[in-house]
Amino acid sequence: MASFTIHTHGRLQEWVAEENGYFAAEGLTDYALSSHGLISPTHARAHAVPAIPDNRQGAYQSYQQGRDASVSCACHWTVNKAASAEFGRLWGECYTVTPCAIFVPAGSAIGTPEDLADVAVHVGYQSGSHYTTIQALEPFLPADRIKLAFGGSPADRVDQLLDGSATAATVFGAQYYLMEQLGFRKIADATFMIAAMVPHQVDLADVARYFAALRRAQIDIDIGHQPYTRYFANELPERHRNLVDVRRFGPGERLVFEPYSRAMYDRTQTWIDARDIFPGQQPLPNSYTDAVIRLQPAE
Template sequence: MAEFIIAPHMRLHEWIAVEKGYFEEADLDYVLEDQLLSAAGDRHDLGDRVGAYQTFEKGRTCDVSSACHWTVNVAAASGHGKLYANAYSVSPCGIFVPADSDIKRPEDLANVPISVGYQSGSHYSTIQAMEPFMDKDQIKLSFSDGLLFKRMEHLINGNVRAANLFSGPYYFMEQLGFRKVLDTSFMMAAMVAEDANLDDVQKYFGALKRAQLDIDHRQELYTHYYKNEFPEEFRDKMDTRLFGPGERIVFEPYSREVFNESRTWVAERDIFENGVGHLQYDDAVIV
């Protein structure tokens, strides 16, 4: 049987499952593969308008991976894999500015370029969180600043006024004294390859469920794992004792209603020029 290829997504669960042998105990023959080469930094700057959706469109070389639920939703409805519907997760995320910034309130972000990843969680979540505070035409997004860690680096170096960051970079910004102007926490979903072994998929999520309990019980024992996916240049500066639990997996269904409502929300904002896919829930998900 072929190895089950797992793409970590800047969360703690996979690393805990490795440390504690949960994958082995589930009899899962696995390998971790960094689809975005985060630690090496090789793909931090893919250019303007290249983000999470484009990596699904091109084809990820793994059996299971994660991204924001909007992107996984549309990608699955467009035939680029299957959304795993028996669980979802929620990631802390926020729009950060330097401590001395004159941006104090969400309303101050009107017409300010906010660094986000194109068709990635930071893209959708910025729109969703800012709409209650201003008109849609006042929300200005910048897609030219690279993927998550490149945006973080630009903010640290003063090259951008505001950036939307999640997971480990979220906590790192807090450690460095950057100020969160607006919380943009959002749902993640898992994408499963069309040819993935479904027994292995169930073993994988069983191991993550055990890891979630470990995080809930004693997060401070595991936050050091954030360093595994950070670029090496930042690791010595990180004090992961200050970091929180990050993404939390919820073992409840990603429902038909959420699937349909999310696609409608994306379509109404014209985020995808070619539409949001034609496949319906039963054909786009696995359970």
């Protein structure tokens, strides 16, 4: 068994780093890539049609239960909260930004964000789509008219759009390109930040090697992502992979090698708590210094 397990998170960078030998070049040789269960190509359909989604197992719960990875990713809101709860530590030397949107079927009467008033948008519970849908709709709707349904994983929400059990759903990354290619309409952009989580026992030197390899891979993707989009096929369940041509997909997540600062950390905690996304939970006390890994002095 490899000593360093990497969750690929539905993106290209890890696959490019492996193809081009960047992990080995940076000194990370004993590793394995593993698709995380929330977006795994082996993810089975969770329910029959018609579905009434109320799936409250999301990204935060996966950290609460423990992920089998030396480094993994989720939206920065969840990783921030999970690190504050001491489920691991947030890697503070970089983050990623992913394309994301609220989609509706092509023939839907919904044409603007205002048309989503009191309409349940399917999202993942305490996962990126949960937070970002609120963030995307707040400029258009009062809080009491933003409605969410907890539809499960990105793959589940694709199924719900395809079978008509979702009037609207928020998806990101590979699923964003899938829905776009199938002709679903984007109602609001919901691009969001993703952060990495590192368990307490993991060797930080190996984590630094991993991100150095991803930095190299990001340059290759920036120069031309088209040779690598075939790797999105690894990140889609077969039932979805067979519907689309992944060669037409965009680059997906982009790594930003800027620090996740104390101001970002505090602002995120305040935003989450103000919206009662963790009902009944008191604000978590862990400090930025305890929750976030910085190799350089924190600003």
